Amino acid sequence: MVELTAAQLMLHQMVQEFSANEVRPHDMAIDRERSFGSDLYRKLVDTGFLGLMLPEQYGGAGFDAVATAQTIYDLAVGNASVAVTLEGHYKTLDQLLKYGQPSLLDRYLPSATQRIFAFSMTEPSGGSDHSTLGSTAVRQGDHWVLNGNKIMITNGGLAEVYCVLVKTAPTEFSVFLVDQDMPGFKFGKQENFLGLTGTPIGEIFMENVVVPADHLLGKVGQGHEIGDNAHADARVLMGAVAAGIIEHELELAVDYAHQRKSGGQRLTDLQAIQRKIADIALAKETTALLYEEAARHKAKGQPYAEIAAMAKTHGSRQAVRAGDDTLQIYAGYGYSLDYPIEHLIRDARALEIAEGTVEKMRAEITQLEVAQRI
């Protein structure tokens, strides 16, 4: 595990305890009910998870990227949907802190300890390819007028504040903050996804939503950069979610293989099973090393987009594979809906798509490698 400061260690011990006592016992119910429920949500808010990485001046705790990623990992060991809801919130706050104008931050960020903020890029016409986007913002005097439709937003419907990527000219993209209370803002449908079912994934409509000029993040035309930065921040944490899922799988696999006997031997004594367990453990460590390294780079102010993409690319595939191995160790029980393994595989599968598909990330990794070497 990454070396933590004493304050980070205390946070880690608290989150581990919270995850084991408040999250894990509800893991299967969260998947079934497609929600982690208002009680657990209240506890997350009341314990101060929403303000974990928010600077102290806005009422947060001001923990750095290393502690934030560790927290996401610890929660994901309990349930991945809970971790992903916080991931969506944290990556949005990261963009506001980096690009937001002080007057906007002073008005909005103090409320981020109590309500969820979301970042939205995808539209029905496309996601990672911004050129397909149809949402627009038009300047009118001191204000901007926003129109469009955003889908597949992490925490869409639960979040109250949204940062949206829109066109400000045919080939120019910018990011604005909109609030659910603004006239013309409407919620659409919830996605019926295969995994991470506890995280709301929703749609919003903007119909002549008027926002003050300081709701623009960064400068006009900086949307691509902000979008890429949001992806990088999200991927550090998605690597941590993947590592958390693999740890959950490893725990289940070892526990069962140790108890279960076949031909008078424990499954852990059988070479075919040993190979699977060793591979799951290896997957957990390699994924953890990648996301921790990405978080460390981010905390130190060094470039982290590539290693964050690697953490998510590697971790998401490994989490699916480790889930498959765990299912095989449990055999018939693993294939049963009465056991948690099937939902861990469904949850893991989402990570190969959300925050950029693995294909898109491999393309980005390749571009960065080429740029560095040629």
Added chain:
Amino acid sequence: MKIVVCLKQVPETNQVKLDPVTHNLIRQGLAGRINPFDRHAVQAALDLKAQVGGEVIVLSMGPNDNEYCLREGLAMGADRAILLSARAFAGSDTLATGYTLSQAIRKIGAVDLAFFGRQAVDADTGQVGPIVAEFLGWPQLTLASQLTWTDQGLQGVRRLGALAQTLAVPLPAVVTATRELNDPGYLQPRQIKAGFQQPILTWNEVDLEADPARLGVAGSPTVVRKILAPQTKTVPTQYLNPDPQAAVAELLTALQAKNLL
């Protein structure tokens, strides 16, 4: 009301190892944490302070890394923290620890209540709270599962297995806390940060005006000769005849054979 809470830093419970030669706990290099019972003691002190006002001071004896448990006390809401750290304190048993802590409580002065956890989860003696009470000549309420503050003073319920004793406690007094006393809940991330921003005062044997003969190894008569894990014995189960009458006859014969009847 001035309340002192004595804290012990313990290793993560799944990492406890014993030194094969000295039979002492190996504490070096382990991630420590506050003794879980002590969190209930801090919470009790904070609850009392919320009701009657005053100050909560957390106190711990040990090497510098014991600051960690004091930070947790500060994060929970204690007003200040004092660490008793000196070479002279090393090797203290429960008696020397009790003496050292009692000297610190005297030095703090005008203390109304000293809280402890019922026992530490590493050594499990449960002796230090009562020893401190004896050194100070204060009454003690051990194993408190309930505390109430009224006009008449402090009243507590002491849980002894199936029995419950309700006691009125004149102050100053020592109270040791059980898990049943309260729910300390989770530390908030912001409180954790705040706990690390406060200063911690450090006192040594000179500050305490302590008798050197009562400190550390010199003041510790306890010698641990051996520590054994309890052995589990399995006795073969004998099943009785399913017919009740035959079963009674069989049971009587078996008990008579062992001279139990």
